[in-house]
Amino acid sequence: MxxxxxxxxxxxxxxxxxxxxxxxxxxxxxxxxxxxxxxxxxxxxxxxxxxxxxxxxxxxxxxxxxxxxxxxxxxxxxxxxxxxxxxxxxxxxxxxxxxxxxxxxxxxxxxxxxxxxxxxxxxxxxxxxxxxxxxxxxxxxxxxxxxxxxxxxxxxxxxxxxxxxxxxxxxxxxxxxxxxxxxxxxxxxxxxxxNVTHQEVVLIGWKKGTGRRAGQIGSLLVAVPDDRGSLEYAGSVGTGFTAAMLADLSEQLAPLQRPDPPIPGIGRTPDGVTWVQPKLVGEVAFTEWTGDGRLRHPSWRGLRFDKSVDEVETPTGRT
CATH class of the missing domain: 3.30.470.30 (DNA ligase/mRNA capping enzyme)
Structure with missing residues (x-):
């Protein structure tokens, strides 16, 4: 053939x-x-x-x-x-x-x-x-x-x-x-x-959970590329996770830990954050971009192992 x-x-x-x-x-x-x-x-x-x-x-x-x-x-x-x-x-x-x-x-x-x-x-x-x-x-x-x-x-x-x-x-x-x-x-x-707004994001850190999520990931800190291709902080996402997703995220993020933020311009460092190398891509659903460029009401959809960090698109409508 x-x-x-x-x-x-x-x-x-x-x-x-x-x-x-x-x-x-x-x-x-x-x-x-x-x-x-x-x-x-x-x-x-x-x-x-x-x-x-x-x-x-x-x-x-x-x-x-x-x-x-x-x-x-x-x-x-x-x-x-x-x-x-x-x-x-x-x-x-x-x-x-x-x-x-x-x-x-x-x-x-x-x-x-x-x-x-x-x-x-x-x-x-x-x-x-x-x-x-x-x-x-x-x-x-x-x-x-x-x-x-x-x-x-x-x-x-x-x-x-x-x-x-x-x-x-x-x-x-x-x-x-x-x-x-x-x-x-x-x-x-x-x-x-x-019809629905979805955005691919780069994972840059995570914050420990409380209550039912004590000892697990409580929320993920994420970034998106700006119009020059540099990553900018886009906020955190703390909903939409299943137990299997949280377990998988913990396994995937553990070897990527680092002592400091992987991108500049985050501002005051949130308490209890573990920073990671920006290697993993995920996807969120959200309602709109806030005036300061953060995701409003984001919900986690899953990791995108079919996408690399340099394939994440610059979002439209973000200031």
């Missing part, structure tokens, strides 16, 4: 609904793990930062073998009550123990939602318009027990977003019908519009 070339994931830009509806297609924005799939004699899955994550998702192995081989882009999700659940997905994202993975694949199976076709046989497709790639993808008939090509949302853009709101979904991705696939690039040809 032809050896399939490597492709880095194209990334969307946060923005607003387009006005020229006839030039765009609308997809659901899913709440999962982005993955490029290389499918020939075997399946190989790569995360958006290039890590091989095939072992974590054995229920997707049935996508292979395929002749000719092909490369697709999509999102690995766990669906509950008709929508993707990041909280259900989080325990599986960094699991590498084969026995645990097999058990989780039975109790909380994942689905690979495929939204683009990048290569087939010996032919790269990335310079074809999105609309043509989408048509070719649909003709492949990729429907199985744990994978499918999700339907596009009908336009206009405002209607597509309203449908996603009614269904309790995270938002939509608007894609220019004539756009190429740009590997490794963030492009306004793909524009994401969210």
């Amino acid at each position: 032809t050896r399939l070339p490597h492709y880095a994931a194209m990334l969307a830009t946060a923005g607003h609904l387009p006005a020229d509806d006839d030039r765009w297609a609308y997809e659901v924005k899913y709440d999962g793990v982005r993955a490029i799939a290389y499918i020939d004699e075997q399946l190989r899955l790569e995360s958006r930062n290039g890590n091989d994550i095939t072992i974590a998702w054995p229920e997707l192995s049935g996508l292979a073998p395929a002749e000719p081989g092909f490369v697709v882009d999509g999102e690995i999700v766990i669906e509950q009550a008709g929508r993707s659940s990041f909280q259900a997905l989080a325990p599986r994202m960094h699991q590498r123990n084969p026995d645990t993975i097999r058990a989780l694949a039975q109790t909380t199976p994942a689905t690979y939602l495929i939204f683009d076709l990048l290569h087939i046989g010996d032919r790269p497709l990335i310079e074809l318009p999105y609309a043509q790639r989408r048509e070719l993808l649909e003709h492949l008939g990729l429907t199985g027990p744990h994978w499918r090509v999700p339907h596009l949302l009908p336009g206009p853009a405002a209607d597509a977003l309203a449908i996603s709101q009614e269904l309790g979904l995270e938002g939509i991705v608007c894609k220019r019908r004539n756009s190429w696939y740009l590997p490794g690039q963030r492009s306004p040809a793909w524009t994401k519009v969210k």
Whole structure:
């Protein structure tokens, strides 16, 4: 079989609904793990930062073998009550123990939602318009027990977003019908519009809990990049944790401890804080940014082992 070339994931830009509806297609924005799939004699899955994550998702192995081989882009999700659940997905994202993975694949199976076709046989497709790639993808008939090509949302853009709101979904991705696939690039040809505000954050410390959380993590101190790429303090998050999340966080943070804050400008050091090297990325949901650039009412969603610190986006709307 032809050896399939490597492709880095194209990334969307946060923005607003387009006005020229006839030039765009609308997809659901899913709440999962982005993955490029290389499918020939075997399946190989790569995360958006290039890590091989095939072992974590054995229920997707049935996508292979395929002749000719092909490369697709999509999102690995766990669906509950008709929508993707990041909280259900989080325990599986960094699991590498084969026995645990097999058990989780039975109790909380994942689905690979495929939204683009990048290569087939010996032919790269990335310079074809999105609309043509989408048509070719649909003709492949990729429907199985744990994978499918999700339907596009009908336009206009405002209607597509309203449908996603009614269904309790995270938002939509608007894609220019004539756009190429740009590997490794963030492009306004793909524009994401969210119903719920989520933010990736960098963990910089934690504070001990009290009461029922005595002896555990009470809250996490987090930072986000500014428009120059330097990390700035964004406040703390103390809700949204499960017992399993807290145990995992304690294990992940323990080897990263350091004696002083990892970034400047935090101001008065909160009492009882343990500082850590800024190596871990997490995700929070929140209502808005405060006037001094802090997260208002943040709730923890989970660690993002599929993201590196330098991939955390500068937030929009933060002063």
